[in-house]
Amino acid sequence: MNELPLNALRAFAMVYAHGGVRAAARELGMAHSSVSRHLGELDRWLGVPLLRASAGRGALVFTPQGDALGGATLAGLRTIEQAVAALRETRPAHAVALSTSPSFAIRWLLPRLPALEKAHPKIELSVQVEQRLDALDDGRIDLAIRMGEGPWPQLHAEPLMDDALYPVMSPALWQTSGRPSKPEQLAGLRLLHDRDPQAAWELWRQAHGPAKLALQGGARYTSSDLVLRAAMQGQGVALARHRLAADDVANGSLLRPFGELSVPLGSSYWVVRPSTKPRPAVAAVIDWLRWQAAGSGAAGNVVRKG
Numbered sequence: 001m002n003e004l005p006l007n008a009l010r011a012f013a014m015v016y017a018h019g020g021v022r023a024a025a026r027e028l029g030m031a032h033s034s035v036s037r038h039l040g041e042l043d044r045w046l047g048v049p050l051l052r053a054s055a056g057r058g059a060l061v062f063t064p065q066g067d068a069l070g071g072a073t074l075a076g077l078r079t080i081e082q083a084v085a086a087l088r089e090t091r092p093a094h095a096v097a098l099s100t101s102p103s104f105a106i107r108w109l110l111p112r113l114p115a116l117e118k119a120h121p122k123i124e125l126s127v128q129v130e131q132r133l134d135a136l137d138d139g140r141i142d143l144a145i146r147m148g149e150g151p152w153p154q155l156h157a158e159p160l161m162d163d164a165l166y167p168v169m170s171p172a173l174w175q176t177s178g179r180p181s182k183p184e185q186l187a188g189l190r191l192l193h194d195r196d197p198q199a200a201w202e203l204w205r206q207a208h209g210p211a212k213l214a215l216q217g218g219a220r221y222t223s224s225d226l227v228l229r230a231a232m233q234g235q236g237v238a239l240a241r242h243r244l245a246a247d248d249v250a251n252g253s254l255l256r257p258f259g260e261l262s263v264p265l266g267s268s269y270w271v272v273r274p275s276t277k278p279r280p281a282v283a284a285v286i287d288w289l290r291w292q293a294a295g296s297g298a299a300g301n302v303v304r305k306g
Contacts, residue, residue, distance in 0.1 A: 005045055009073050011038035012050065016070030019060055085140070094122045094281050099130035100145040103224035104269070107244040109145070112292050119288055123281050142282045143273040145289070148198065156275045161293045163268035164242045165199055166261060168254040173234040180257045184210045190236035191218035194227045198265060201239050207263045228254070243269065269293075 014024035015035065025032045043050060050066035062070060100109060105127055116125060130141060151157035167186070174180065177189055187210055191201055205213045218236060221227040224244050231238035232253050240254070242262070248254040271286055278286065 005038075005042060008038040008042040008045070010077065011035045012042055013070060013073040013077050015039065015060065016062065016066070017074055021060075092124070093279065095124045095126070096279075096281050096285050097126045097128060097140065097142050098144065098285065099128045099141045101147055101223070102129050103244055104145060104147060105129060106225050107228070107247070111247065115292065116285070116288055120281075120284055123284060125285060142278070143271060143286065146270045146272050147196075147268055148270070151270070152272060154275065155272050157270045157272045159267035160269040160271050160289060161243060161267075163265040164262040165203060165239050165265060166242065166256055166263070167204065167237050167258060168228070168231055168240045168245055168249065168256055169237045170232055170234040171252065171255055173236075174255055174257055181259075183208045183258055183261065185257075186210065186213055186237065191215065192227050192230050192236040192238040193218050193220040194224055194239065195220060195222050196224060196241075198268065199224065199239055199241055203263050204239055208258075208261055241265075241268075 011024065011028065011030075011034075014027050015021055018024050018027060021035050021039070022032055025035045028035065039050070046065075046069075048065050049063050050069060052061040052063055098109075109127065113125065113127075116123065128141065130144070145160065146152075146157075169177075169189075178185075180186070180189065183204075193201065193215075201213070201215050205211065205215065219230065221230060224241055227238045228240060228245055228248065230236065231240070232248065237257075245254060249256060271289060273282070273286075
């Protein structure tokens with residue numbers, strides 16, 4: 001047992017499961033070259049080839065020995081994974097693990113957690129930034145809040161909140177830009193872009209114009225939080241999600257140059273959990289989330305399409 005190259009075996013099992021080195025590297029969160037090095041180490045340690053040499057970039061072809069080792073290693077790792085998941089289920093009954101996106105955690109959830117502690121002082125909520133929903137399958141996560149178009153197959157998903165889009169900018173930039181107040185004045189301003197396809201400037205252009213608004217230029221950011229922070233620093237105009245920008249608009253860090261004009265998005269945030277009945281602590285957190293969402297008001301009640 002001491003001699004088993006466990007890291008190399010794990011890498012080979014992922015290559016066997018995915019049929020390729022690159023996919024295995026993504027799954028393991030390591031470099032493509034590292035996975036290839038593990039495969040070479042395993043070949044040398046075993047003294048037999050596990051893969052057949054193949055030309056081109058087609059699917060990998062395993063030798064009979066590779067097939068046998070891949071199936072056995074993958075089955076063993078899955079058995080270990082199931083055992084670990086079962087042990088994790090023995091965590092305290094009042095502990096709840098929730099996953100969501102970084103932007104939603106920072107801008108909506110974390111400011112409200114003191115209210116959860118006040119309402120449920122015995123519940124210990126752990127917040128994890130985890131985008132993959134398969135974390136719900138192995139017991140690591142009790143529930144998730146997802147942005148997007150649900151529901152998702154084989155999971156229980158219920159709408160939590162709607163949302164709406166509107167432009168925001170810093171008060172200083174608004175002043176130096178001549179205090180724009182009409183959508184056609186966007187043509188002279190620098191746009192900031194969110195990689196989120198549901199927050200694309202094209203949606204605003206279709207709803208409010210101007211029709212000739214150039215969307216190619218401007219900085220692009222990988223999260224809604226980053227694009228809003230850039231807008232607060234006066235780097236340009238961001239198309240904000242109301243749920244994530246509302247606090248900054250309310251405290252004056254950002255302003256809406258075009259008043260109440262917006263683009264409604266409908267149901268945009270979902271509570272997602274396994275289809276099994278939730279534990280009492282998990283059910284209590286879900287009820288609290290519904291309460292918080294209702295208290296923040298429907299996006300359609302605070303913004304409107306012009």
